[in-house]
Amino acid sequence: MSTIKTIALTATAAAILTSSVAFAECGIEGNANVSILGNDFPALHAVFSAAEECAGSGVTVAKNHNKDFKNLMVPALSANPAEYTAVTVANGTLVTLMNSDLVRSLDDLVAKHGSSLNKSQLVTVNGKVMAVAFMANAQHLFYRSDILSQVGMSADEVQTYEQVLTAAKRIRDAGIMEYPVALNTKAGWNLGEEFVNMYLGTGADMFTPGTAKVSINNADGVATLNMLKDLVSYSHPDFLTFDSNATQAMWEGGKLALATMWGSRTVGVLDDEGSTEQVVMNTDFASAPSFNGGSTPASSLWWDGFVISKNVSDADAEASFIAMMNGISTEMVQANNDAATWLIEGYVPSKAASGVSATAMNGASPYPMLPFMGALHGAAGSELSDFLQGNESAEQALADMEAAYNVAAKEKGFL
Amino acid sequence: MPHRTFFWFIIPSLAAMILFIALPVISVLIQSLHVEHEQVLISAENCGPFGCKQVVIIDTAATAQIREDQPLGQFSGFDNYTNRSHLAFDEVSLAWSSSESISGFFEKLLNLPFYKALAFTLTYTFVVTPFVIVLGLAIALGVNALPKFAKGPTIFVSLLPMIVTPLIGSLILFWMIDGDGVIGASIQYLFNDPNLSLKASPSLTWMMLIVYGIWHSAPFSFIVFYAGLQSVPADTLEAATIDGANRWQRIRYVVVPYMKPLVVFIMLMQLMDNFRVLEPIVSFASEASATSLSWIIYKDLTQDTQLFGSAAATSMLTIVGVAILLFPVLIRTWRDFSRTAH
Numbered sequence: 074m075s076t077i078k079t080i081a082l083t084a085t086a087a088a089i090l091t092s093s094v095a096f097a098e099c100g101i102e103g104n105a106n107v108s109i110l111g112n113d114f115p116a117l118h119a120v121f122s123a124a125e126e127c128a129g130s131g132v133t134v135a136k137n138h139n140k141d142f143k144n145l146m147v148p149a150l151s152a153n154p155a156e157y158t159a160v161t162v163a164n165g166t167l168v169t170l171m172n173s174d175l176v177r178s179l180d181d182l183v184a185k186h187g188s189s190l191n192k193s194q195l196v197t198v199n200g201k202v203m204a205v206a207f208m209a210n211a212q213h214l215f216y217r218s219d220i221l222s223q224v225g226m227s228a229d230e231v232q233t234y235e236q237v238l239t240a241a242k243r244i245r246d247a248g249i250m251e252y253p254v255a256l257n258t259k260a261g262w263n264l265g266e267e268f269v270n271m272y273l274g275t276g277a278d279m280f281t282p283g284t285a286k287v288s289i290n291n292a293d294g295v296a297t298l299n300m301l302k303d304l305v306s307y308s309h310p311d312f313l314t315f316d317s318n319a320t321q322a323m324w325e326g327g328k329l330a331l332a333t334m335w336g337s338r339t340v341g342v343l344d345d346e347g348s349t350e351q352v353v354m355n356t357d358f359a360s361a362p363s364f365n366g367g368s369t370p371a372s373s374l375w376w377d378g379f380v381i382s383k384n385v386s387d388a389d390a391e392a393s394f395i396a397m398m399n400g401i402s403t404e405m406v407q408a409n410n411d412a413a414t415w416l417i418e419g420y421v422p423s424k425a426a427s428g429v430s431a432t433a434m435n436g437a438s439p440y441p442m443l444p445f446m447g448a449l450h451g452a453a454g455s456e457l458s459d460f461l462q463g464n465e466s467a468e469q470a471l472a473d474m475e476a477a478y479n480v481a482a483k484e485k486g487f488l
Numbered sequence: 489m490p491h492r493t494f495f496w497f498i499i500p501s502l503a504a505m506i507l508f509i510a511l512p513v514i515s516v517l518i519q520s521l522h523v524e525h526e527q528v529l530i531s532a533e534n535c536g537p538f539g540c541k542q543v544v545i546i547d548t549a550a551t552a553q554i555r556e557d558q559p560l561g562q563f564s565g566f567d568n569y570t571n572r573s574h575l576a577f578d579e580v581s582l583a584w585s586s587s588e589s590i591s592g593f594f595e596k597l598l599n600l601p602f603y604k605a606l607a608f609t610l611t612y613t614f615v616v617t618p619f620v621i622v623l624g625l626a627i628a629l630g631v632n633a634l635p636k637f638a639k640g641p642t643i644f645v646s647l648l649p650m651i652v653t654p655l656i657g658s659l660i661l662f663w664m665i666d667g668d669g670v671i672g673a674s675i676q677y678l679f680n681d682p683n684l685s686l687k688a689s690p691s692l693t694w695m696m697l698i699v700y701g702i703w704h705s706a707p708f709s710f711i712v713f714y715a716g717l718q719s720v721p722a723d724t725l726e727a728a729t730i731d732g733a734n735r736w737q738r739i740r741y742v743v744v745p746y747m748k749p750l751v752v753f754i755m756l757m758q759l760m761d762n763f764r765v766l767e768p769i770v771s772f773a774s775e776a777s778a779t780s781l782s783w784i785i786y787k788d789l790t791q792d793t794q795l796f797g798s799a800a801a802t803s804m805l806t807i808v809g810v811a812i813l814l815f816p817v818l819i820r821t822w823r824d825f826s827r828t829a830h
Contacts, residue, residue, distance in 0.1 A: 143792065144790055164536075165792060169792065171545065171546070171548075172527075172546050172548075173548075174548035174551075174552065193536075193537045194537060195535070195536075196534075196535070196536040196537075197533075197534070197535045197536070198532050198533070198534050198543075198545060199532045199533055200533070206536060206537045209537060209538075251683065259773055260773070260775040260776035261775055261787075261791075262791070262792075282542070283531055283544060284529075284544075285529065285544075309667075309683075309685070309688075310683065310685050310687075310688030310689075311666075311667070311685050311687045311688050313687075313773075313775075313776035313777075314687050314772075314773040314774075314776075316773075326668075374537075374538045376536060376537045376538070416537055433538065437538075438538075439536065439537075439538040439539070439541070441543070442534050442536075442541070442543050443543055443544060444527065444529070444544065444545060444546050445793075447791070447792030447793035448793045450792060450793075451791045451792060451793055455601070455775065455787075458775070458776035458777075459599065459776075462690075462776065465599065469599075473599065476572050476579075477572065477573070477601070479572075480571050480572050480573045480798075481573075481793055481795060481798075483523065483571075484523045484524060484568070484795050484797050484798055485523075485524050485527065485793060485795070486523065486524040486525050486526045486527045486561070486562070487527055487529070
């Protein structure tokens with residue numbers, strides 16, 4: 074009897090202790106509701122779970138991981154009070170929220186609770202903090218060192234896409250693989266992203282500065298398209314259906330030797346699931362290549378971060394900020410070091426992050442944060458496939474893209 | 489039935505139709521005549537993990553004022569209908585005047601998103617519909633001739649394609665035709681070509697989508713015909729047999745005439761359904777080779793830059809398309825109806 078009593082007492086005491094410890098750690102005062110919306114991938118699961126630890130005595134924390142969060146967020150945050158108090162966004166999605174004026178300026182909250190943040194984590198617009206970034210992502214080169222050495226090439230010899238083409242030709246000619254190359258070229262958003270990445274490698278602007286007038290129908294645009302076409306000529310004919318899941322599966326199946334894929338996929342490729350030892354042992358990562366004699370990697374840098382909704386009470390906003398700060402704490406990073414390329418203090422870069430870091434070090438541009446960028450991205454995604462299938466000229470494809478962009482931008486009120 | 493009674497009889501469904509069909513259509517029509525209000529752009533400095541950059545942003549305060557003044561956006565008349573993403577009047581007339589041959593004109597026409605989608609939508613509709621009717625009737629006749637104990641299980645299995653959600657059914661097929669999938673690998677083996685891919689060329693993609701459409705819709709027409717077959721009078725069939733008609737003649741001269749109203753019904757349903765084809769295009773990731781009108785609407789509403797006016801215009805054009813398709817069938821039915829009524 075007494076033993077049972079002691080156990081029960083200890084358990085209760087432990088429960089009280091842990092909850093009060095969690096409370097003390099998070100430091101949320103009073104009652105508040107926190108609800109977080111975001112994309113669905115492992116690194117965000119880690120962040121959201123850590124934020125959830127703030128729940129307790131008067132504080133509720135709800136989370137929603139949704140692949141289609143982009144479609145949910147604007148209507149959900151337009152409501153007053155907003156359905157979600159915090160959203161994890163990336164460069165492109167932050168613009169969508171800012172276009173509708175749905176995010177809160179975080180200056181006061183950062184001053185009060187953000188002492189542990191690096192200055193580079195603060196995403197500012199005209200000096201006002203709009204989001205707090207916590208991880209980086211970019212598409213970069215994945216290569217198979219064993220296959221490269223079979224054709225007498227080293228990692229230093231795939232620094233430009235022209236060199237990648239040479240390597241691909243040698244691999245094909247040697248009869249090792251007929252289709253050694255893959256990019257995420259699924260028609261739609263993925264293909265649009267490849268266009269943006271390649272075009273950024275030329276160093277040219279996509280718009281006349283300060284306006285929504287597109288300027289891609291030029292020599293840089295033609296060079297971009299021709300390089301994409303040369304690359305997909307070494308891709309399997311199904312290339313217009315390749316998304317990240319497809320390219321990762323092909324990589325793990327040992328069907329590729331050179332691929333441009335997202336940095337967030339490195340962990341999945343290196344783990345001991347879905348692949349053979351030979352593939353995993355010989356998989357290496359490098360910066361996104363440059364092309365056309367330029368020095369900028371043909372890729373765009375992405376950050377993931379969180380924003381706090383405008384249409385929520387100050388108390389909920391503060392509680393959400395504190396919970397998210399707990400979500401991106403150093404302890405969370407130490408427990409999930411290899412899940413992402415974290416921008417957080419205490420992160421130890423691993424092999425999985427080497428490609429993204431190299432791409433950033435080589436001076437790749439961030440994905441353009443412009444309100445009309447989505448319209449161009451969409452136009453590229455749908456108008457390029459005819460060209461890549463060999464049905465029309467590069468000039469025609471660029472003219473089509475420009476026309477499609479103009480229609481969309483006009484409808485959105487940008488032109 | 490006196491008119492008064494009839495009126496009271498249909499008023500609930502009439503009210504529901506106005507509320508759930510007519511009013512939304514009118515709202516979509518109004519939406520299609522507008523584009524978003526002008527966005528006030530200002531220059532700003534944007535800093536983040538990768539450095540600082542001069543960008544432009546929307547002046548939300550100024551834009552909010554404009555939005556308040558014009559909550560519907562800017563009235564644009566029929567611009568949404570005539571621009572390049574839809575009927576593309578300017579582009580079509582330019583293509584007409586600059587092309588030397590009809591095929592050159594069609595090549596330019598099919599480069600425009602709306603006409604590209606329309607071409608596939610119409611092909612899909614006019615190939616799938618007759619196949620579904622003929623195949624459905626054939627299956628129904630076959631099942632009807634089975635011994636009684638085998639009928640139940642056969643009907644159940646035959647209905648499966650219709651029970652599977654289109655999005656899932658087409659996704660499963662998409663995986664099966666992959667080079668590593670069971671169908672894709674078998675075809676490569678049969679044609680002895682390891683690089684043959686059903687997803688790579690537009691014509692093969694079209695064929696695959698059409699085969700999927702027939703597979704998915706045939707059960708619907710089968711079950712309707714099967715129900716109809718139960719009502720074919722045995723006397724007439726017996727009389728035909730005694731007159732020396734063989735099985736084919738009995739089907740041709742007795743069964744098919746009885747099935748005629750059902751053929752019209754299935755044709756109406758299938759024309760409407762197939763004209764709205766969407767799910768297989770999403771699942772097959774066939775955007776590059778085949779798109780449909782519904783898919784354009786779906787894309788306009790789900791991409792990063794949502795285009796409500798554009799989607800509304802395509803929706804209205806789809807309604808017009810369905811009306812044109814159904815018109816001949818409805819006229820015919822109406823004539824038959826008036827003839828029997830008098």
